[in-house]
Amino acid sequence: MRTSWGSATDRGRVREVNEDALLAYPPVFLVADGMGGHDAGDLASRIAVEEFAQLAGQPSATSDDVHACFSRTSSRIRSEFTRGRQGGTTVAGVAVTEHDGGWYWLVFNVGDSRVYRWSEGALSQVSVDHSVVQELIEAGDLSLGDARRHPERHVLTRALGTGEPPEPDYWLLPAGVDDRLLICTDGLTRELGDDDITRVLAAVDDPQEAAARLVQDALERGGRDNVSAVVVDVATATAPDQSHATAPRSAPDLGPHLWDEMLNGATLPRSSTPTADTSTTPPAAPSPHDAQEDLA
Numbered sequence: 001m002r003t004s005w006g007s008a009t010d011r012g013r014v015r016e017v018n019e020d021a022l023l024a025y026p027p028v029f030l031v032a033d034g035m036g037g038h039d040a041g042d043l044a045s046r047i048a049v050e051e052f053a054q055l056a057g058q059p060s061a062t063s064d065d066v067h068a069c070f071s072r073t074s075s076r077i078r079s080e081f082t083r084g085r086q087g088g089t090t091v092a093g094v095a096v097t098e099h100d101g102g103w104y105w106l107v108f109n110v111g112d113s114r115v116y117r118w119s120e121g122a123l124s125q126v127s128v129d130h131s132v133v134q135e136l137i138e139a140g141d142l143s144l145g146d147a148r149r150h151p152e153r154h155v156l157t158r159a160l161g162t163g164e165p166p167e168p169d170y171w172l173l174p175a176g177v178d179d180r181l182l183i184c185t186d187g188l189t190r191e192l193g194d195d196d197i198t199r200v201l202a203a204v205d206d207p208q209e210a211a212a213r214l215v216q217d218a219l220e221r222g223g224r225d226n227v228s229a230v231v232v233d234v235a236t237a238t239a240p241d242q243s244h245a246t247a248p249r250s251a252p253d254l255g256p257h258l259w260d261e262m263l264n265g266a267t268l269p270r271s272s273t274p275t276a277d278t279s280t281t282p283p284a285a286p287s288p289h290d291a292q293e294d295l296a
Contacts, residue, residue, distance in 0.1 A: 001096060001103040001175055002235035006030060006208025008215040012187060013223035020185050020228040021045035023093070025056035028094025029114050030067075031228045033185040035159065040087030044161050047080070048091050061095040063170060068109055071167040077161035088161030091168070092127055093183050094232065095198045099172060105181065107171040111159045114189060117173065118180040118201045126171055130158035130187055154186070180207075181232045184214070187225035191218040207231040 003026055011018035019034035019041035032048040034041030051072045051214040055061045072090070073217060077293045081087055090111025097106040109127035112134075117124050128134060136142035150221045158167055180201055188197075196217060204210040211231045 003096065003232055004233040004235050006211040007228075007230040008208075008211040009228040010215050010219060010223070010226070012226050014217060015226055016224050017042055019045055020187070020226040021049045021089075022183075022228050022230055023049045023052055023056070023201055024230050024232075027058055027061045027096035028052050028055045028093060029095075029181070029183055029230050029232050030091060030108075031183050031185050031230060033088060033090040033111065033113050033187075033226065033228075035156075036087025040081065040085055041089070043080070044077050044087040044089040047076045048089050048160065051076065052091075052093070056097070059096075060098045060103075061106065062097060063106060066095055066106060067166075067168065068172075070108075070110065070168050072159065074160045074166045078163065078229065081161065088159040088184070090156070090159055093230075094181055097247075099171070103175040105171075105173040105175055105179070107173060108168050110168045112154075113183070113185045116181065116182040116184075118198070119176055119178055121202070123198045123201065125136060125194075126173065128169065130169075135247065146274060150192075158179050161181050162219070165193060174233055177234055177235045182214070183230040183232070185226060185228045187205065187223075187227035188214060188218045188229055191221035191223070191227070194250055201231070207233050 005024050007024040009018060009020050009022055010270055021032045021034065021042070023030050030049070032045035032050055034043070034045035036044060052069045055065055055069065069286065073089075073091070077088065090113045092109040092111065092113035092115050093107075094115060095106040095108070097104050107126050109115060110130060112129040112131045114125060114129070115127040117126050132152045133142060133147045133150045135157065136150070137144065137147055142150060149218075160166055182197065182201065192214065200210055200213050200217065204213055211229045212229075214229045215227050
């Protein structure tokens with residue numbers, strides 16, 4: 001299965017640091033939204049990307065592969081956050097996987113970062129938020145419209161690094177030839193509604209331009225949080241014996257703790273010597289002060 005993708009991230013117009021991190025390297029595409037402030041949230045989200053980056057370059061990833069990444073991320077956050085430092089991260093993404101001889105998207109999620117699917121002219125949210133407001137919606141105690149203004153809209157019920165074993169949710173979706181997936185942090189969905197997202201995904205063919213446009217639109221609406229987006233297209237959906245056609249645009253060395261800090265908090269693993277990469281284009285933006293998400 002061939003894929004093409006684009007990604008963008010920005011610290012926004014309010015936060016001082018970008019605690020978001022993202023990985024866009026087949027077979028895994030994800031965003032992570034760190035919590036805990038500087039030197040905690042950004043570290044937690046990057047630990048997540050480091051662990052999932054171990055799958056980069058494989059033709060596909062199984063659910064066991066992905067779950068092992070969640071477990072390693074959770075363990076590392078607990079072991080590296082010492083002396084009272086507290087932090088955690090959300091993780092949402094998709095992995096290209098093979099099932100019963102066909103190609104699928106394995107969607108995974110912990111927290112309130114999201115995965116959307118754009119297919120046959122319709123946008124659908126695949127992942128389900130792990131948040132207080134989502135529980136209120138499911139209980140019938142809160143409408144979708146009121147959820148965007150609810151005072152506890154950022155309070156999470158699940159995240160990595162809380163001390164509890166990771167509890168990701170998974171969905172297995174057949175890969176269609178016209179599929180387009182959007183993976184984003186809540187900094188994007190806080191500013192843009194479904195209609196705004198649909199308009200961009202429908203109008204902008206190039207995935208890199210689409211990701212950059214979504215982040216830019218979120219900034220123009222206020223950019224009150226870090227904003228990250230990854231857009232993944234299926235170029236063609238073919239037989240499993242063509243799996244090697246799914247190839248990354250670049251070939252970074254996946255050494256540990258090597259991150260391109262010039263990408264404004266973006267999270268592509270890089271080699272010790274710079275490599276050309278066009279899959280992430282983070283627009284820059286200034287910011288005055290920081291804020292944090294809370295765990296229930």
